[in-house]
Amino acid sequence: MKLQLRPAWPALIALGTLYIYLAFAAPKFYRADNLRDLALANVAVLLVSTGMTLVIVLGEIDISVGATFAVCSIICGTFAKLGVPAILWPLVALAAGSILGATNGALVSFVKAPSIVVTLATMVTWRETLRWITNGAWIEGLPNTFQWFGLGQRRGEAVIVASAALLFGILWWTSRNLSAVRAIYATGSDAEAARLAGIPTKQLVLSVFVVMGALTGIAALLNAVRFSDVPANSGINLELKAIAAVVVGGTPITGGRGNLVGTLLGVMLLGSIGPALIFLGVSPYWEKAIQGGIILAGVLVDAISRWRGRRVEFA
């Protein structure tokens, strides 16, 4: 099976250059504890970006993922505090995320409202509802089994990174083989043409938003168990990080093209900038500016390849 790296080559080159440069300029970057921190810090972004890739390929957008993330974190914390056993937390996270995602999906597909408006509305609604219910208070006094699933830091970290990697692997394989994913690409290229080919585009849009929500829920859980308390306002700017990673990974915002490997590279690239700056002794205030520059560069590369009339399919 081919990796289909062609649309992601700018991200791959940038990432390769950065990592080679770091190997010489700041070899400490490669110390095990740093790599572990790096992986751990980007687990949530990776899972959300994976869902976001599907949403964007479909020709839609979801900017409510940050709010969904916060809601799911609080729900997981609440259930844990109520004494629900750890084995059920993933189900709780999946259910909560799916319901929120289904709300978006139903509004986009059946009410036919533009997804940017729908998810802007749900983003505000969910965050403000959460603020109203929690009064901004964190969930504290969680049982010992909450942090690191009660496995201790080392093993807990391993479980988090391994589950994220496993989930991403399954999604990647699925995205290459599930016939519904072909339908996502078709709908993102031309929704009307896809409908005329007999594709149930409405159900498809609904399902993709449900998957987006479910992945956000799992991401929220894997992120929350890293700490002893659950904050009421987590996931701020998560939607922007995810969209940026998708675009940098070579998936154009216009839909119909793109792939998950590119998104993985995008997450790695944008996530490595901050730590890299620290190890290189540069002021970390440069992080956001550099990330912005990378996004712009990605957009330019895509524009240039379009001017040259190169069109490659990645379905």
Added chain:
Amino acid sequence: MLLEANGIQKSYDGVKALSSVSLDLRAGEVHALVGENGAGKSTLIKVLTGAVQPDGGGIRLHGQPIEHNNPAKARELGISAIYQQPALFPDLSVAENIAIANDRNKLWQIVDWQTRTAVATGWLQQIGARFSPDALVSSLSMPEQQLVEIAKALAANASVLIMDEPTSSLGQQDTRELLRIVRELRARGTGILYISHRLEELFEIADRVTVLRDGTNVGTREMAEVTSRDLIRMMVGRELETLYPKLEIKAGEVALELRSIYCKRSNLRNVNLSIRRGEIVGLAGLVGSGRTQLAEALFGLATISQGSIYIDGIPVEIRSPRDAVRAGLAYVPEDRRRHGVILEMAIRSNVTLASLDKLSKNGMLQKRAERDVAQEFTERLHFKAPSIETITKNLSGGNQQKVALARWLVTKPKVLILDEPTQGIDIHAKSEIYHLIGALAERGMAILLISSEMSEILALSDRIAVMSKGELVGMFDRKDASPDEILRLALNQNESQFRGQN
């Protein structure tokens, strides 16, 4: 002579749309331009208004050769065009719409609202319009919008006015009113090039008539010297039967039956039609007569308000394209680039797009099976493409159409609906598609063929249904069909009201 076009030539991607067409227009004349769909009328208008550049030939205005490369420049020279659908800004007022055409070079000046309104009022009065210049265009009716277009042209000082089917969306009363205005303009010395399918209207208004067929001028005549029969014969031509071989196929059981289909939104009324296995039924009619609407209603794209559809004798409910595909229908839509294929996808993905369910196991696409299917059908259809991985966008029109057809052959439909299957593709690809259609019928598919090309309909169909204004107004057997009669039925509105049944 007001306007002369000499030896105008134009090809699109190697397909000749106009081959050396000449035409002249006198001041104070209504010159009718007629021809079948695809005869080259639109291209000629586009050349005259500067919307496209001719490959050869020249245009003279008042005896002076002119070079114009965009419609705005043509307008400045005094050549204005009014199209079937008004091209106005719906959210701006009438006065602004009239002014905008003439204020092009004053974009950075302060708007003089009073003058604007006064100018608009003047022109509206001259053509007898009764609405205010401050009215929003979106609040006006279709005929009123046509009047705004005319006022706009007059305000631009048009000496040449091209009217492309201006009455096609108007009722009888409004048509009378429009014709009155046309006469007034003629009396003032404006030269009018008048395109219409409604022949009776042309006999009423036109001084001369030019007939186009297959991109050539078949003749220019004084209107008083021709009959509608002459015009139809000139439009259709005579070399029909020999072009394409027709397979003799024995028709089987009835595959598709429509019983008194009504569709409110698309204005279909009482359509009864049945097609047998192996039979090709041609659906003739003018653009806007309801042919595409019928196809869309069948395929679940418009809600059928009354009536029933039977496939192989079993009643089916079709509410969406998905239902239609499941019921055994396939539809190759008119606008191939927009709806028939997904341009960004490879041939392989396009060909299998309607059959993903069949090619999957537990939701997982069987890639080998997919490749085999795509390979098989591209070979069967003689694709000219490097491989099945070629992006559809990079194919020629004819090959794109083959992709669209191949997709539906994979689903093995019982009924295939083709809407203008050879529009805009070259003669060789056309002939290939004709053979393909024949081969499909031979394998027992029931085919509904919508086409505006009379020769195509006559050559391929076993029976020919004629539509006009949302109704089937006639049905011919292959041996009884004559182009004159079909065109007369399609054109003649009065008679259609009395026929009604097929």
